[in-house]
Amino acid sequence: MKHFCSRLAAGVALAVMVATAPVAFAATPNDQLVIGTSLAQVLSLDPQQGTEVKTQEILANTYDRLVFSDQADGNTIKSQLAESWDIDDTGITFHLRDAKFASGNPVTANDVVFSLVRLMKLDQSSATNFKTAGYSADNIESMVSAVDEKTFRITFTDQVIPEALLYRLAMGVSSVVDSVEVQKHVNNGDYGNEWLRTNTAGSGPYVLRRWTPNDIVMLEVNDQFWGEAPAIRRVLMRHVPESQAARLMLERGDIDIANALTASDVRTFENKDGFVIDQVKTGGYYVLAMNAGKEPLSNPLVREAIAYGIDYKGIADTILGSYGRVRNVPVPEDWVGAIPNPDWSLQPERAKALLAEAGYPNGFSLTLKTISQTPRVDMATAIQASLAEIGITVSIQQGNGADIVAAHRARDFDLLIPQTGSFMPTALGSLDNFASNPDNSLEANNAGNFVWRSAWDIPELNALRVEANSERDDAKRLQLITQIQELFIEQKPAVLPMFERFEPIVVNARVQGYVGHPWSLTRVEGVSKTDAK
CATH class of the missing domain: 3.40.190.10 (Periplasmic binding protein-like II)
Structure with missing residues (x-):
């Protein structure tokens, strides 16, 4: 680990002053x-x-x-x-x-x-x-x-x-x-x-x-x-x-800058003299990852029931605020090629019927893992409450980044809340995390692959993604992008996009x-x- 060298003594003193200064020492x-x-x-x-x-x-x-x-x-x-x-x-x-x-x-x-x-x-x-x-x-x-x-x-x-x-x-x-x-x-x-x-x-x-x-x-x-x-x-x-x-x-x-505030604390700076809020559009998502390698989450009907068992609007309004907006399709709604959202919303009776059809009329218990960080902890609590309404008992396990990321990569979870980004500001860039899994086998050990971590086998989706990524004709590529999104929804994803993700940053003027x-x-x-x- 690097330590201070002697020529940084002044910097150390300044950092200590900033950390311990009373209100009078501000700027x-x-x-x-x-x-x-x-x-x-x-x-x-x-x-x-x-x-x-x-x-x-x-x-x-x-x-x-x-x-x-x-x-x-x-x-x-x-x-x-x-x-x-x-x-x-x-x-x-x-x-x-x-x-x-x-x-x-x-x-x-x-x-x-x-x-x-x-x-x-x-x-x-x-x-x-x-x-x-x-x-x-x-x-x-x-x-x-x-x-x-x-x-x-x-x-x-x-x-x-x-x-x-x-x-x-x-x-x-x-x-x-x-x-x-x-x-x-x-x-x-x-x-x-x-x-x-x-x-x-x-x-x-x-x-x-x-x-x-x-x-x-x-x-x-x-x-x-x-x-x-x-x-x-x-x-x-x-x-x-x-x-x-x-x-x-x-x-x-x-x-000078804060970039890990809760939504409610971000709101305190709205229209406040001396501060600017920069809401950065990431192209990524807050996701509910479900381990399709485990029962009952291997059943598409169960995954669909969960999709109908989450109060997306309530979470967006009360928890996320400037951190995100409801979106269940893995292409931001204002990007070229995006399809409309499905009707997933909090519909408890429909969710219960799906669970019964899947063979779980009395529900079951799951563990939800999340990094102890804004806003994911509050999201986990809200999801716990929503799923309780449809008969799924959820216990929450919080951890630091190293622990939760390691569990995700090792397929050691039932439910987990990761976040994604988009490596380029296009539909294909956003879809890449959600439609790629060339080899779902445990032996592939492809821990860097977002879908592989959820053990969700998607050969047809992956083939369409490969075809779209190599297609140089814009119109043909756009058709393939539409097909990928429609098939993604149809297959009841084990990597469920919940909210398009923004990064609010509050900056001193x-x-x-x-x-x-x-x-x-x-x-x-x-x-x-x-x-x-």
Whole structure:
């Protein structure tokens, strides 16, 4: 684990002052950005491993990718390490800018090759989106190449279109690591994973100076950064899991941004002078995962009964607020190709009839696992109450990110509340989590696959998804997207989308230029702060 070095003594003192200051000491310095958040799910800072939401903002600021999705411009793909690129019938060729890593080593095409090969060879859940595009640990070395020091090329598989590949390359898992530095720290063939879990080796605007789990992350300016020097010299992410505490700290000026508030605390900042609420559309969902590998959840009638046994509207109105809206189809309702919602809603009598038809007239008991984090804990309690109305007794088991994620990946649950994102702002990007499961067998051990975790075997859906992802004709692809959604509803999903997910972020008006990213890849090198009033 990294610790403070001597030249950071002033930073330590300042952090302590911010943590212990009375109300009279309020305003944070103009060159420092303090974010109140939950660090509970930050488990690894290895960019080819860590996929958790809060991890992404750390990685976005310490690493670069070839390209990025510009949230301020309709999520358009724009250049980052690649100044330009050429698309032909067989692949994409990228031309790199002159840039250096924080170590001083130059960024080369070999680093890009190393990073993508490393992603696939580590073979963790982070590689899932590339696997669904046809890339694998076995073929990746034949699909990527360094044409010369500043020219990188990636070849298409038969399962991906150019737009979808560009969006994959804009993901946090596609961050380019310093291959020279990382290879100094390889331990027993781990591709430097043990070292990179707690260190950074990127070319982004910041470097990691400290990470204490469930406490604090400190980033400082990377003096080797290729872009314009950031106005914010230090970024502090403070673990403030209690929403009320974060709200009070934001009101006092102890923090500049809060992104883990409850819906009710977010509402207190509506129309409040000195604050702005940024409601980030993620393209993802809050989901009820049901383990279809266990009875009675293996029965589609039981899953349908559960779908009719949840008070979606009540949860949305009283718990989610700005965090989400009701949506049971895995494509956001305002995206091209989205179909109308089914009639799933709280209908207890219909749900009871389905349970009786399935052979469970007296109901049964299940355990619901959830991460102890806003708003999922309150959602779990509401689902427990709703399902009790139809005869299903639910006990709730809360845990930290490591415990619950591990249980999900091991198929060790009855019900579980995960959340998804969309790797690109299209119907296919959103559907990828819900319609992909090429091998449902336990032996496949495909823990990175969202549907596999629920043991839901969907060969027909998966085949349609593969066909849609390789179809370059827009009209034909749109027809396939409609078919996928209709079949998804018809099969009574074991991965039930409940609410389209938003990320409300409350920002002190002193902060200028902070725009939340749909994948949480929010960069702050363009952020500045005005003087406190």
